[in-house]
Amino acid sequence: MxxxxxxxxxxxxxxxxxxxxxxxxxxxxxxxxxxxxxxxxxxxxxxxxxxxxxxxxxxxxxxxxxxxxxxxxxxxxxxxxxxxxxxxxxxxxxxxxxxxxxxxxxxxxxxxxxxxxxxxxxxxxxxxxxxxxxxxxxxxxxxxxxxxxxxxxxxxxxxxxxxxxxxxxxxxxxxxxxxxxxxxxxxxxxxxxxxxxxxxxxxxxxxxxxxxxxxxxxxxxxxxxxxxxxxxxxxxxDVELNKQGAPAYAPSLAAIPRLPADSILANGTLIIDTRPKADFNSGHIKGAINLQLQGKFETWLGAIIAPEEPFYLIAADEARLETALARAAKIGYEGQIKGALFNPPQAKQISDELNLEAFKANPDDFTIIDTRNWNEINAGLLFKDALTIPLPEIRNRIAEIPTDKPIVVHCAAGYRSAAARSILSGQISSVPVYDLGEAVTTF
Structure with a gap:
């Protein structure tokens, strides 16, 4: 055997x-x-x-x-x-x-x-x-x-x-x-x-x-x-789809429209940008959500995007786009992808960059949002007055966030905060939204 x-x-x-x-x-x-x-x-x-x-x-x-x-x-x-x-x-x-x-x-x-x-x-x-x-x-x-x-x-x-x-x-x-x-x-x-x-x-x-x-x-x-x-x-x-039996893998992937890079994307449809956050921050389509491919992409895609909710998928190049599509299919989300494209020229929105020294000197000048999971939050806050909104909840709780001060988002290492900041900055324009990123490990 x-x-x-x-x-x-x-x-x-x-x-x-x-x-x-x-x-x-x-x-x-x-x-x-x-x-x-x-x-x-x-x-x-x-x-x-x-x-x-x-x-x-x-x-x-x-x-x-x-x-x-x-x-x-x-x-x-x-x-x-x-x-x-x-x-x-x-x-x-x-x-x-x-x-x-x-x-x-x-x-x-x-x-x-x-x-x-x-x-x-x-x-x-x-x-x-x-x-x-x-x-x-x-x-x-x-x-x-x-x-x-x-x-x-x-x-x-x-x-x-x-x-x-x-x-x-x-x-x-x-x-x-x-x-x-x-x-x-x-x-x-x-x-x-x-x-x-x-x-x-x-x-x-x-x-x-x-x-x-x-x-x-x-x-x-x-x-x-x-x-x-x-x-x-x-x-x-996924429980229900597995009970029914999923469609064949390769034909399902082949059916996803591969779009020209300069395609006009439908208004109101979510955009998932899988590029590294440095590339995303340097230029992205306004309102895009940054779910980086090198992390737990499937988990966060299925945590943030509802089943059957349509979205576009963006990657840095053709090879990584195909990888992203295959990973979306692991959780049965390939049917929700309205189109897939890489390196779009219209990605021109630049993310605000945090002045880390100013933040360290006067954290009370910022609204701080802790996007870690509840078990991490319950173990102790990194910033005593932080709002606690785990990443999977943030799309539904934006109205709770005050906009009288600049916003700083953090997690434990930088992946979740990059995603959360991209969600918030697409919805909040009255104040800048910053990502504390990997610098959180220095606090």
Whole structure:
């Protein structure tokens, strides 16, 4: 048996191929199916099955496209309510792969329809657990993403209680030597305390994972719900799209209009400019939002832009434009792109530049806005009188910002503040809006 992990650092997403005797089962595939086809070609093998551990909230899966291309069977829990051709795969169900077996375990907690996949090798030994978003290295899946999305909805408290029983009765009873392969690593918003490691063992998690330590159900629920990261707008949209099955990846990208650089863009349509902020600040289209490609672009795109909200996409050159389009497609946003262009000559709006010494000398002369996430804000303010408006909320809270003084926006390192400043400067013209940027680390 060969297990291969495919890891997308942009979304901290891990998917897998299990190869045995010329047959492959793919688990939780990403939007672009090509890496799985390439793996099959390399090993002269056939993809015969795709397993979805649950309908993912943070990325779009290629399960339907792989099925339509290869004829492979899609396996999902009956609880998922899938609208695509599939075979149900629930507690005790087995997929034979030559002389090994993949067995389903229903593991509600992150979602009501979550499953894990337990592998038994050719010697009958239980060796491997593909844990989806149920068990991570150092964490378990957050329980608050299915209150309004999916075939079955559930309150976070109810799912947290289910996670307590899933961990205690399903996972913690497995042999300690079982190797665990989760669907996410650090940086994912599907948990709050993930280790940098991308695999683990049941024994290690029993010793080190806070959620698997001795505690009663009430404490577990309280601890699991507390301090979870924010939920981007696109999460519910992706759950529903994954439940339906997404359109084919390459044709969807090809359908996006590539526009001449000097195109006239429709008034009132958002513009997402993915260039580095130094380039953006030197000249951009008025009202454009600066979401830099080198950061967590997908996360912030789906946090700031609502599902089905149209926008234009701008990049520095053709290669980076294609990269930006591919990354937007990872979260299913390619259909919202009205047009894509690079290096537009009409990008002439110059950003105001902060006099850092004047700000340090007299910060009270400025309205300071803290755009960090709530968990960061709650840990302590960097400026005592700052307005606290996390980046995902800023488009809806502009009216709260006073305009009697120049505005300075900050985050923790400069990415979010660049985006927030671009949003505010497109709406506020009576006073300058500045980005404290990386200089925030000197305070």
């Amino acid at each position: 060969l297990i291969h992990q495919f890891y997308d650092t942009d979304l901290a997403h891990a998917s897998y191929a299990v190869l045995r005797a010329g047959q492959i089962i793919v688990i939780d595939p990403a939007r672009n199916p090509q890496p799985y086809y390439d793996f099959a070609t390399l090993h002269e093998a056939s993809i015969v099955g795709i397993i979805e551990t649950h309908p993912h909230a943070d990325f779009i899966s290629s399960h339907l496209e792989i099925h339509e291309t290869t004829g492979a069977t899609i396996y999902v829990s009956r609880l998922l309510g899938a609208h695509y051709p599939h075979q149900t795969f629930d507690e005790g169900d087995i997929i034979p792969l030559s002389d090994i077996q993949l067995q389903a375990i229903n593991t509600p907690g992150h979602s009501p329809d979550s499953i894990c996949v337990l592998v038994t090798d050719e010697n009958g030994q239980t060796t491997t657990l593909f844990s989806g978003d149920t068990l991570f290295v150092g964490d378990v899946g957050r329980p608050d993403l299915r209150e309004e999305a999916g075939n079955i909805t559930a309150k976070k408290e109810d799912l947290a209680r289910q996670m307590y029983h899933t961990t205690r009765h399903k996972l913690m009873t497995l042999p300690e030597e079982v190797v665990v392969y989760p669907a996410h690593g650090p940086g994912s918003l599907c948990g709050k305390n993930m280790s940098p490691d991308l695999q683990t063992t049941i024994g290690r998690e029993l010793r080190e994972n806070y959620a698997l330590q001795l505690m009663d159900e009430l404490k577990f629920v309280k601890d699991l719900i507390a301090d979870q990261p924010f939920t981007p707008q696109y999460f519910g949209f």
